[in-house]
Amino acid sequence: MKERFAAAVACVLLCASGARAVRLPANTGEPSGSPPILQRVDFEQRLGTQVPLDLPFRDETGRTVRLGDYFQGKPVVLTLSYYECPMLCTLVLNGLTSALRALRFDLGKEFVAINVSFNPRETPELAAAKKATYLKEYRRPGSEAGWHFLTGDEESIRRLTEAVGFQYAWDERNQQYAHATGLVVLTPGGQIARYFYGVEFSPRDLRFALIEAAQGKIGSPVDKLLLYCFHYDPSTGRYSALALNSIRxxxxxxxxxxxxxxxxxxxxxxxxxxxxxxxxxxxxxxxx
Structure with a gap:
């Protein structure tokens, strides 16, 4: 009871102090004056869209899997990063790992994480090396069963990226992909629940998103009380204090x-x- 009371008081104080989320553009592409290739880059929110779970991919061992194999009653964190990306993809995975380490939830227990390479030329060997790197950074036993690094053909990649609104382009001159950064939280049934943009992710917001995606089946009573005080803003991809509920x-x-x-x-x-x-x-x- 004391814990719930403290959490509720924290909600009220947050609103009373005028706490606000930093506003980020919903369109993560570059301004209109940028190089033409960057104008083909975007990460459009498609909340509520069903992701096709029948898509075939290969896991880090080379085994053929279906995307739906990883949707088994738990919410899913999806990242789209290719393994030989020179910079941005690594920053996304680093930011995700940092947020995951701060969560009390455990990979494979309360939720699942999937990274899909959007480069159809990449191999399971590259995926396995990347997985080993981030499992070592995550440092929690048993997480290998909850974090999956996939590769696939162009058709599967296209259908998945279109479903989540992820637009990217091959830059022939620089021999790399131009792409947006962020992650998607999906429900256990494969519907898009939340987007988070950038390369750094708030552990608090990620926790809220997982609880919402799981429809309250994970998280403590205090988490659910705190969640009542916050509202997800699609225009920012963040949770901000909801004054009315806090006043109540x-x-x-x-x-x-x-x-x-x-x-x-x-x-x-x-x-x-x-x-x-x-x-x-x-x-x-x-x-x-």
Whole structure:
């Protein structure tokens, strides 16, 4: 009860202090004056869209799998990063790993993570090397069963990236892909639940997204109470304090505090009356 009370108070204080999320553009592409290739890059939100779970890929061992094999009653964190990317993809995976290490949830237990390379020329050997690197960074036993690094053919990659709104382009001059950065949280049934943009991800926001995607089947009562105080803003890809709900909780807490105070005072008065000495003709007699 104390833990819930503290969490609720924190919600109210956050709103009272005017806490706000940093606003990020929904379109992660470059301004119109940028090189033409960057104008073909975007990460468009398609919340609620069903991802095709029948798509064939190969896992890091070379085994043929279906995307749906990894949707077994747990929410999924999806990243789209190719393994020989010279910079951005590594930053995305580094940022995800940092956020995952801060979570109390464990990979493979409460949720699953999948990285899909959007370069059809890459091999399971590259995927295996990348997986080994990040499992070592994550440093939690048993996580190898919960983090999957996939490769696939052009058709499977195209269908997946189109479903999640991820647009990228091959830069012939620099011999690398131009692409956006971020990750997608999906429900256990494969619907798109949340987007997070950039290369650094808030552990708090990721935790909220996983709880929402799992429809409250993971997370503590305190998590769910805190989530009531925050609202996901699709235009920023972040959770911000929701003032109305916090005010409601604040009102409930105020009433509860007043009732508790009255109950305590009444009990003290009764105890004092019970222990008070009684008057008799022979003098004052203490109560036994």
């Amino acid at each position: 909780i604040g009102g409930v807490l105020t009433v509860a505090a007043l009732i508790s105070f009255i109950v305590v005072m009444l009990r003290r008065e009764r105890r004092a009356a019970t222990n008070a000495p009684t008057w008799t003709p022979g003098g004052v007699t203490p109560r036994p």
